[in-house]
Amino acid sequence: MGQIVFAGAMSHVLDPEYYQRACGALGRRTVEECMAEIARMGERCSARGLDALIVVADDHLNAFSFNAVPALCVRIGREVQRMTQDHAEAFDKVLDHMPERYPLHEDLANAILEQGLDAGFDLALSWEAPVDHAFLSPVNTMLGARAIPPLVPIWVNCFVAPQPTARRCFAFGRHIARVVAARPWRVGLIATGGLSHFPELSLPRVGDTDTVFDKRLIHCMERGEHDPLLELTAGELHKAGGHEFLNWMVLIGAVTPAAADVRYFGELPRINMAAVEWRLP
Ligand SMILES: [Fe+2]
Numbered sequence: 508m509g510q511i512v513f514a515g516a517m518s519h520v521l522d523p524e525y526y527q528r529a530c531g532a533l534g535r536r537t538v539e540e541c542m543a544e545i546a547r548m549g550e551r552c553s554a555r556g557l558d559a560l561i562v563v564a565d566d567h568l569n570a571f572s573f574n575a576v577p578a579l580c581v582r583i584g585r586e587v588q589r590m591t592q593d594h595a596e597a598f599d600k601v602l603d604h605m606p607e608r609y610p611l612h613e614d615l616a617n618a619i620l621e622q623g624l625d626a627g628f629d630l631a632l633s634w635e636a637p638v639d640h641a642f643l644s645p646v647n648t649m650l651g652a653r654a655i656p657p658l659v660p661i662w663v664n665c666f667v668a669p670q671p672t673a674r675r676c677f678a679f680g681r682h683i684a685r686v687v688a689a690r691p692w693r694v695g696l697i698a699t700g701g702l703s704h705f706p707e708l709s710l711p712r713v714g715d716t717d718t719v720f721d722k723r724l725i726h727c728m729e730r731g732e733h734d735p736l737l738e739l740t741a742g743e744l745h746k747a748g749g750h751e752f753l754n755w756m757v758l759i760g761a762v763t764p765a766a767a768d769v770r771y772f773g774e775l776p777r778i779n780m781a782a783v784e785w786r787l788p
Contacts, residue, residue, distance in 0.1 A: 514695070562658055
C-alpha cells in the first residue's frame with residue numbers, strides 16, 4: 508500500500524539576488540534563511556526514500572497562455588524540461604544553473620489523471636509544458652546535489668479568474684491521496700507559492716501583503732483545522748494576495764487532518780515567505 512511520506516509547502520521565488528534588488532539586505536537575508544530551512548526539509552524528504560515527488564504549483568502565464576488556462580493540469584510523459592525564456596524574469600534566470608531535464612513518474616501521473624477523470628475531476632493534461640521557477644526552485648533548493656526523484660508536476664490556475672475553489676483544490680488533494688494509497692509507491696508531495704503577495708501580473712498591487720491573513724492560515728495549518736480553509740473564497744484570496752494558497756490547498760486535502768510545523772515565516776514589504784512541513788503518521 509502506498510503512502511505520502513513527506514509533505515511540505517514553501518515560497519517559490521528563491522533568488523537572493525532578486526530580493527536584494529527588491530528589498531535590500533533584509534530581502535536577501537530573509538530568502539536565504541527561508542532557503543536554508545527548505546534545504547533542511549529536503550534532507551528529511553530524501554531520507555524517506557521517495558519513489559516519486561508530486562509538485563503542485565501554478566503557472567505564471569508562461570507555460571500556458573490566454574489560449575487556454577487549465578484549472579487543474581497534470582503533466583504526463585516520460586520527462587519534463589526546464590523552461591527557457593529569452594527574456595526571463597530574474598527569478599526564472601536562476602533556472603539557468605539547474606538541470607535541464609527531469610524524469611517523470613509516468614505511472615503515478617497517469618493514475619492521477621485517469622482516475623481523476625473517472626472521479627469527476629475534468630483535469631487537463633499536458634505532454635510538453637515546461638516547468639518554471641514555481642516547480643524547480645523549490646525542488647532544487649530542497650534537494651541540492653542529491654538525487655531528484657521522478658516528478659509529477661501539477662498546475663493549479665491561481666491567477667486567472669475564475670479559479671478553482673479552495674474546496675475543489677482540497678477535494679483534488681483527497682483524490683491524490685486515494686490514488687497514492689492504492690499504489691505501491693512512497694510519495695513526497697510539495698506545494699509551492701505564497702504566502703501573501705502580488706506578482707507582476709498584478710502590477711498596481713505589487714508590494715501589498717496581508718500578515719493577519721497569513722497568520723490565520725498558519726494557525727489553521729498548525730492545528731490541523733482545515734474546515735475554515737475550505738470556506739476561503741476567491742474574493743478573500745484576491746484581497747489578501749493569497750492566490751497561490753490554492754496550491755497549498757491541494758496538499759492540505761491530501762494529508763488532512765495532519766497538522767503542520769512552520770519551519771520559517773518571514774515578512775518582507777514584497778511578500779511573506781514561508782516554509783511549512785506536515786507531521787505525517
Ligand atoms: Fe508565483
